[in-house]
Amino acid sequence: MLYTTQLQFAYPGGQPFAFPDFQCEKGETLLITGKSGSGKTTLLHLLAGILQPTGGGVWIDGVDLATLQGSAIDRFRSQQIGLVYQKPHFVASLSVLDNLLLPSFFGQKKRSTQQLRHLADQLGIAHTLSKKPFQLSLGEQQRAGIARALVNEPPVLLADEPTSALDDENGHKVFELLQEQALQRGASLIVVTHDNRLKAVVKRQLQLH
Amino acid sequence: MLAKIIFGNLRHKPLHTALSVALLALSTGIIALLLSMQTQIEQKMERDLQEIDLVLGAKGSPLQLVLSAVYHLDAPTGNISMEDVQKIKRHPLVKQTIPLAYGDSYASFRIVGTDSNYVKKYDARLQRGRLFATDLEVVVGASVAQKTGLQLGQTFHSTHGEAAQGDIHEEHDYVVVGILEPTNTVLDQLILCTVGSVWTIHQPSEAESNHEGHDHEGHNDEEHDHEEHNHEAAEQELTALLVKFRSPMGIMTLPRMVNETTQMQAAVPALEINRLLGLMGIGTAALQALALAILVISGFSVFITLYNRLQERRYELALLRSLGCRKGQLFFLMIAEGFLLAILGFAGGHLLSRLGLAYVNQSSQAFHFAFQYDWVPTEAWLLLSSLLVGTLAALIPAWRAYRMDVSAALADPS
Known part of the structure; x- marks a missing residue:
C-alpha cells in the first residue's frame, strides 16, 4: 500500500537523514518511534509530500510522490492522506463543522453536512459542530482532528504524536479510536511517536536512530 | 469556503480590522469630500455663468x-x-x-x-x-x-x-x-x-x-x-x-x-472665476496631499495588520496547505483580505464624505448652496487607488504565505 525506498532527506546545511525502507499494508498499523531529533516528523512530512526527499522515494497506492508536481501533490495529499497532529490546530475563526468541511473543499470531494454529522457522531463530537475550536476540551479537539483526517476517507492515515499531549486515559481512548477508524476503512495507519504507552499496544514498530 | 475563511478571519480580530478600515475610511473620506465639493463648486460656478460674457x-x-x-x-x-x-x-x-x-x-x-x-x-x-x-x-x-x-x-x-x-x-x-x-x-x-x-x-x-x-x-x-x-x-x-x-x-x-x-x-466672469478657483486650488491641493499621506499610512497599517496576522496564523495557513490548499489559493486568500479591507474602507469613506457634505450643508446656510450627494466621476479614481493601496499592502504578506515552508511551520506549533 505505502512503501519507501532508500528515502533520504537533508535540511539545508544540516545532517542528512537516511531512513530504513518500510511498508505499511491496508488496515495495518505501523508505529515509528525514536528520540527527538531522529527525524520522525521529517519522515512524516516526506510521507505526506509536504517535504520533497533528496534521495529515494515514497509510493502510495502505486503512485510515486516524486512524479506529482505543483498543486498535484496538494490535491493528492488532500484525497489520499489524512493527517493527525499532536495538538490539533484549527482555523480559529471557523466553526468545527466548517473546519471539517475544509478537507472536502480543498480535496474537491463532495461531503454533505449529513455525512459529516454521521462521522462526528461516530467520534462523539456531534455536539461540538457549531462551536468554535477553542471552545472544545483537549480530548474533543483531538477527536475533531481525527474526524478532519477521516473526512475524505483517505487510504493512508499519518499521525504525529497523536497521544503525547493527552493523559493516559484520553491517550488510550484516542489511539483506540484512531486504530478502529483506520481498520474500519481499511486504511494504512502510520503513527510517529515517542510515547512509550503506545509501544505496548502496537505490534509493528520501526525504530529510528 | 474561501470566502468563509476570509470573512471569518476579518471578524476574528475585529480591532485590527476596525483600525485598518477606520484609517482607510478617514483618508478616502477626506479626499472624497474634497473632490465632491471642488467638483460641485466648479460645476455650480459653471452653471451660474450661463454665457454671461x-x-x-x-x-x-x-x-x-x-x-x-x-x-x-x-x-x-x-x-x-x-x-x-x-x-x-x-x-x-x-x-x-x-x-x-x-x-x-x-x-x-x-x-x-x-x-x-x-x-x-x-x-x-x-x-x-x-x-x-x-x-x-x-x-x-x-x-x-x-x-x-x-x-x-x-x-x-x-x-x-x-x-x-x-x-x-x-x-x-x-x-x-x-x-x-x-x-x-x-x-x-x-x-x-x-x-x-x-x-x-x-x-x-x-x-x-x-x-x-x-x-x-x-x-x-x-x-x-x-x-x-x-x-x-x-x-x-x-x-x-x-x-x-x-x-x-x-x-x-x-x-x-x-x-x-x-x-x-x-x-469678465470667466477670467475672475478661473482666478478664484486657482486660489482655492492651492488650499484643496494641500488638503489632498494631506489626505494622500493618510491614505499611504493607512495602506501601511493594513500591511502591518496583515503581516502580524500572518505571523500569528503561520500554523493555521500551513494547516490549510496540509489539507490540500494550493499555494495560489493561499496567495489569493491574503490578497482578498487586503482588497476587502480596502473596499470596506472606501465604503466607510464614502459614507463619511457624505456626512461631511451634510454637515457643510447644515452649517453654512450663508453660502446659499446645497451640495448634492451624488457620485462624482473622479471618485472612481479614488476607488481604484484605495483598492490598489489595499492590494499592494497585502502583496508582501501574500507572497510570504505563498513561499511558506509548510513543514517548518507545522513542526513548530507555537
Whole structure:
C-alpha cells in the first residue's frame, strides 16, 4: 500500500537523514518511534509530500510522490492522506463543522453536512459542530482532528504524536479510536511517536536512530 | 469556503480590522469630500455663468463684482447710472443685457430687480403661479420657497441690506406671484422682481426727498453706515448689468471702452472665476496631499495588520496547505483580505464624505448652496487607488504565505 525506498532527506546545511525502507499494508498499523531529533516528523512530512526527499522515494497506492508536481501533490495529499497532529490546530475563526468541511473543499470531494454529522457522531463530537475550536476540551479537539483526517476517507492515515499531549486515559481512548477508524476503512495507519504507552499496544514498530 | 475563511478571519480580530478600515475610511473620506465639493463648486460656478460674457458695475474689485452680480455671494461694489447703461445697450456688439438692481433681502435671501430674460437665461420654469408683471410682484426661487415657506399670494416686507436685522421697509408690501422650479443655479436662492420694484421701495417719501442728505428717521437712516447705492437707486440706477456679446469681438473692445469712457468697470466672469478657483486650488491641493499621506499610512497599517496576522496564523495557513490548499489559493486568500479591507474602507469613506457634505450643508446656510450627494466621476479614481493601496499592502504578506515552508511551520506549533 505505502512503501519507501532508500528515502533520504537533508535540511539545508544540516545532517542528512537516511531512513530504513518500510511498508505499511491496508488496515495495518505501523508505529515509528525514536528520540527527538531522529527525524520522525521529517519522515512524516516526506510521507505526506509536504517535504520533497533528496534521495529515494515514497509510493502510495502505486503512485510515486516524486512524479506529482505543483498543486498535484496538494490535491493528492488532500484525497489520499489524512493527517493527525499532536495538538490539533484549527482555523480559529471557523466553526468545527466548517473546519471539517475544509478537507472536502480543498480535496474537491463532495461531503454533505449529513455525512459529516454521521462521522462526528461516530467520534462523539456531534455536539461540538457549531462551536468554535477553542471552545472544545483537549480530548474533543483531538477527536475533531481525527474526524478532519477521516473526512475524505483517505487510504493512508499519518499521525504525529497523536497521544503525547493527552493523559493516559484520553491517550488510550484516542489511539483506540484512531486504530478502529483506520481498520474500519481499511486504511494504512502510520503513527510517529515517542510515547512509550503506545509501544505496548502496537505490534509493528520501526525504530529510528 | 474561501470566502468563509476570509470573512471569518476579518471578524476574528475585529480591532485590527476596525483600525485598518477606520484609517482607510478617514483618508478616502477626506479626499472624497474634497473632490465632491471642488467638483460641485466648479460645476455650480459653471452653471451660474450661463454665457454671461461681461459684468458691468461700479468701479471696485472685479472679483467682488462677479461674485456679487453673477453668484450673489458678495456685497455689490456700488451703483451705475442708467445713462451709462444705455450707452452699452446700444452698442452694436452687444446682443443682450440683463439689468440687476439689488441690495434688499427677505430672511437673508436677496431680492433682485431684473427682467424676464434673467429667468429665461437659466431655463427656469415656474412651479406655480406666473412671472412678475408689475412692480412689487415677486417670483421666488425654489430654495427660498422651501426655506421661508413663502406661498403664492403671501406678502412680506423687505429688509434693507443683507443682514437679517437690517431696517425693514414697511411702507411697501411685496406679493408672491410665482414660485420657480429648482434649477440648481443661483436662481434657487433669489427673490426676483422688476427693477421698478426696487426703485419704488427706495423712493423717498415726499417730505424726506426735500431734505436729502440730512439725518432722517426710518429707512433713510442707513445713509451714512450702509451702502449708498440703495438710496441712490431711488434715482433710477442699477447695481450691475449682465452682458452677452454678438461675437467674440466684443470681449476685445468693450471692456476697454467701458473702463475708459464710463464711470463703470467691466469684469469678465470667466477670467475672475478661473482666478478664484486657482486660489482655492492651492488650499484643496494641500488638503489632498494631506489626505494622500493618510491614505499611504493607512495602506501601511493594513500591511502591518496583515503581516502580524500572518505571523500569528503561520500554523493555521500551513494547516490549510496540509489539507490540500494550493499555494495560489493561499496567495489569493491574503490578497482578498487586503482588497476587502480596502473596499470596506472606501465604503466607510464614502459614507463619511457624505456626512461631511451634510454637515457643510447644515452649517453654512450663508453660502446659499446645497451640495448634492451624488457620485462624482473622479471618485472612481479614488476607488481604484484605495483598492490598489489595499492590494499592494497585502502583496508582501501574500507572497510570504505563498513561499511558506509548510513543514517548518507545522513542526513548530507555537
